[in-house]
Amino acid sequence: MTDEQEPPEHPTSLRGPSEGVPAKPKGEVPGVAADVAALVSGLKTTLTESFRPVVTTMYPEDKTPRAERYRGRHYLRRYDNGLERCIGCELCAAACPVGCILVIAAENTDEQRVSPGERYAKTYEINMLRCIFCGYCEEACPVQAIVLGPEYELSDTSREKFIYTKEKLLEPLPPDVQARLDAKPLSNPPHGLGRDSTRAQ
Amino acid sequence: MSGLYNDPVGHWVVVVVAMTLLLFVVLTATAYTVWFERVALGRIQRRPGPNRVGPAGLLQLAADGVKLAFKESFIPAETDKLIYVIAPTIGVAAAFLAWAVIPIGLWYNVQYWIADVNIGILLVFAASSLNVYAIVLGGYSSNNKYSLLGGLRSAAQLISYEMALGLSLVPTFMIVGSLRLRDIVQYTVSWGPYHGPLPLIILTPIGFVIYLIAATAETNRTPFDLPEAEQELIGGFLTEYSGLKFTMYYLAEYLNVITVSALATLLFFGGWYLWIVPPVLAFLLKVVLFLFLYIWLRGTFPRLRYDSLMRLGWKVLLPLAIANVIVTGIVLVAVQG
Numbered sequence: 001m002t003d004e005q006e007p008p009e010h011p012t013s014l015r016g017p018s019e020g021v022p023a024k025p026k027g028e029v030p031g032v033a034a035d036v037a038a039l040v041s042g043l044k045t046t047l048t049e050s051f052r053p054v055v056t057t058m059y060p061e062d063k064t065p066r067a068e069r070y071r072g073r074h075y076l077r078r079y080d081n082g083l084e085r086c087i088g089c090e091l092c093a094a095a096c097p098v099g100c101i102l103v104i105a106a107e108n109t110d111e112q113r114v115s116p117g118e119r120y121a122k123t124y125e126i127n128m129l130r131c132i133f134c135g136y137c138e139e140a141c142p143v144q145a146i147v148l149g150p151e152y153e154l155s156d157t158s159r160e161k162f163i164y165t166k167e168k169l170l171e172p173l174p175p176d177v178q179a180r181l182d183a184k185p186l187s188n189p190p191h192g193l194g195r196d197s198t199r200a201q
Numbered sequence: 202m203s204g205l206y207n208d209p210v211g212h213w214v215v216v217v218v219a220m221t222l223l224l225f226v227v228l229t230a231t232a233y234t235v236w237f238e239r240v241a242l243g244r245i246q247r248r249p250g251p252n253r254v255g256p257a258g259l260l261q262l263a264a265d266g267v268k269l270a271f272k273e274s275f276i277p278a279e280t281d282k283l284i285y286v287i288a289p290t291i292g293v294a295a296a297f298l299a300w301a302v303i304p305i306g307l308w309y310n311v312q313y314w315i316a317d318v319n320i321g322i323l324l325v326f327a328a329s330s331l332n333v334y335a336i337v338l339g340g341y342s343s344n345n346k347y348s349l350l351g352g353l354r355s356a357a358q359l360i361s362y363e364m365a366l367g368l369s370l371v372p373t374f375m376i377v378g379s380l381r382l383r384d385i386v387q388y389t390v391s392w393g394p395y396h397g398p399l400p401l402i403i404l405t406p407i408g409f410v411i412y413l414i415a416a417t418a419e420t421n422r423t424p425f426d427l428p429e430a431e432q433e434l435i436g437g438f439l440t441e442y443s444g445l446k447f448t449m450y451y452l453a454e455y456l457n458v459i460t461v462s463a464l465a466t467l468l469f470f471g472g473w474y475l476w477i478v479p480p481v482l483a484f485l486l487k488v489v490l491f492l493f494l495y496i497w498l499r500g501t502f503p504r505l506r507y508d509s510l511m512r513l514g515w516k517v518l519l520p521l522a523i524a525n526v527i528v529t530g531i532v533l534v535a536v537q538g
Binding site: 039042043045046047049050051052053054055056058 | 241243244245246248500501
């Protein structure tokens, strides 16, 4: 660092009538005709733009497509046979940076089999007001039970409605499983399967 | 019709009915000018503009009006309350006053105007220059430095451009020999086989260009909207106004735009005469074209810097207007002997 610093070079002089105005290009000085031509070309641009199609998406009616990996509202997935994927390991709750996931696990029994593993999620709640949609829960899940879907319109009228319970998050039963349940009501429906199929009761 | 006009009571009945009608028509026209501007600006920027309220957004202004009318009538602290309240009314009253003498058309011997005075155009200018009081007093009384700056800018700008505006029309009066707006519209020439009304722009093209620029500045429209410069002065004199008082300013501004468009139509484009188009419709069509021109200018040009604005007014438009008057005078003397 030296004391003799060059004064910063400014592109234009900062005093005088042309203060802040870029220097005119050397050579021919544009006359009134050139200025008017510039104005006319501006008018032409705006007029031609006004005849081109409108680019606005009419939001509530039309929606822009979401990317395939868009992180919106969560879903709890099932296997094709209707069993829940979630094994209640709570890795998603551990991974969640804002702590918006609550998982309370319970043991599977032979009579009441909800997921193929040893345990299943008795309670699975996500506080959507806290969720930052980072997708870490999806990454942490060893069985791909929790995924983030494309829905992004999550507004609601009370804070309580933003606590998404397991019923809200869980995917519907696969149609073939649902059809089987509808056709032949089980005498002792397994927990988690019969509860969703209200018509089977 | 003329009998009713000559009867002292009948005359007043006709005038009052005409005034009521005109008030309604002009207010509606103002509302739809705002709609037209928003849609046209939207299209220029490839947006649809208002399109939700009513078919094609045509009721948007009704919704806006209701919203503005029900806003709290707020008066900021430390304002000059009387002037603060009166200022917007001056603007809107002056804007309406001009319409007393603006002739809209002559259709099947029905006169579509309120008063046919022999100093018509002078009255229009007298009324429209009152608008500066609305802006300056509004800016002064608001107790806000942005308002004050906007008001001061406006005073300087309106005074500068009023001279060019007035002088730009002098050649027209010299050619026609009358200040009565009906006479100017009905000015006819016999030139070769042609005998009939003539759009005066053919005779006064420079006057028209000066008028167009000066009128844009007079109505505080972009690119001369320095008094209300949203980006620099957060609205200028409008900053502290809201609700109905804001509506009045807004109304006055758009009324003035319609007024200068109507004047351009009357003074340079033959008013209500347009081939076989019915008179009032022809007038309307021409005014709408001028409104579109002003909107188009707003959608295209950026705001002038303050010194450029003053330079254009005093060093370009004013000398040009004076030269135009002198040259027209010489030509008139040479032609008419």
